[in-house]
Amino acid sequence: MDHKIQVKRLDEQKLGTVLPHVSVDCVIFGFHENQLRVLLLRLKNIEEWSLPGGRLFPDESLDDAADRVLRERTGLENIFLKQFYTFGDRNRMDNTDFHSILARQGIHLDVGHILFDRTISVGYYALVEFSQVSPALDELTEEWRWWDVRDVPAMIFDHNAITTTALEVLRRQLRFDPVGLNLLPEKFTMPELQKLYETILNKTLDRRNFQKRILGYGILTRLEERRVGGAHKSPYLYRFNEDQYFKALETGLEHEW
Amino acid sequence: MDHKIQVKRLDEQKLGTVLPHVSVDCVIFGFHENQLRVLLLRLKNIEEWSLPGGRLFPDESLDDAADRVLRERTGLENIFLKQFYTFGDRNRMDNTDFHSILARQGIHLDVGHILFDRTISVGYYALVEFSQVSPALDELTEEWRWWDVRDVPAMIFDHNAITTTALEVLRRQLRFDPVGLNLLPEKFTMPELQKLYETILNKTLDRRNFQKRILGYGILTRLEERRVGGAHKSPYLYRFNEDQYFKALETGLEHEW
DNA sequence: ACAAAAGTGTTGCCGATACACCCATGA
């Protein structure tokens, strides 16, 4: 029984040393082809998709655990990662009959096993640059995929709700904090940045007003280069001024969309 | 040994049936004499003060646990209570040597006891009407007191940090959500409401502009009565229009201070 | 030369702020 062995390995290597009752789940946002996307996993022999998540080691802070999960999944470090809410409903895991799913696959765990414990989950969301990510599959994961946030599949537990909440928080965040440093490549054009905003906010914005506003924040540096090759007038390339960017992250933009 | 007995009783009655590694802590705000205050407890034989907090029962949601803690402490129900952040630093409990404090008092618990487990805490803040609160002391609590938020005492663990974060969140919240229904008595005057805002924001506001703005939200109903007895012109009394109030809580005020 | 995209400037409106006057009440 392949699965049983895998679970046992995971159990002994990791689950024996982690805290029960607590997990972290990461909603990883990326931006590609004018779509805001979320990175989801599908575990072996389970139909529903999952957010990348994990347990805490006893000596690990919540933030560190989320960071580790993100690193394990995307290979990326120093990514924008923010705690946004903790999900603690009593029945948050009931919409997926985890036990019988595993049992159907021939995986038999004690009812008292840590995986079945009543667990609260601390939600984090991450902003990552789509092109830099190539998730690694571990022995429990069958596939990964970027999903358009407007069209996510059925997910285990309350992961659909967690994703929805993350998106709401991101939208609200956009009004006050600069966004984009981690979602876009190093150099980008003003229309590209605008598309990102329009996609997240799900509304169109006026080109000229957008530019004035975003430049007013002082977090962008215009380069001499232009994006060549495309039809029509070639747009300037911009880069985030990281000093200003991080300062703005602390103080907020004091504007509203 | 009085203390030992008390702890044993608590242990058997409650701690044996709660989840390890997770707690909730409540920052309870009240408003009195133009001061924004926080309700703190001091446990027997411990110098530092504490936020009212507790553990989760296995069948209890996070929100319900916070609600229960609040009810146990203040006797109030249906109070504004909002989760604001989860504190999970590895060393968040290290600034208080809980073990030796208890040991000094002759209370001896296993090192592996649930109270010493590494624990993350989900923070909630509550807005309550000062005059309605008269906390009950349980067998572990020596005293309770309302502290001016500008002058809180040294607290155990990371409770000072939790309180500071709660205050920051409350200030930010004030810009977008209506506040006051739970902090003020049923009837209040415009100057009283303004004082509340000024106290939370820690800045003075223009009387006339404040009134225009707050009335513009449409969450207040002016009564025929006036506040009598005070010197000078008698101010109108207002009441929150609860329908509008709760609608505004959902949609936000779409304004900024 | 023309279509489509990108760069830039101007106007007007609305909401927030700053500010002044009148009224009620107790001492």
Next chain:
DNA sequence: TCATGGGTGTATCGGCAACACTTTTGT
């Protein structure tokens, strides 16, 4: 009657939204 606080109105300013024209580039 006067000091103090409360009620209300107006004028201005700034930021944002609405909007138009020019420039570049590939076809």
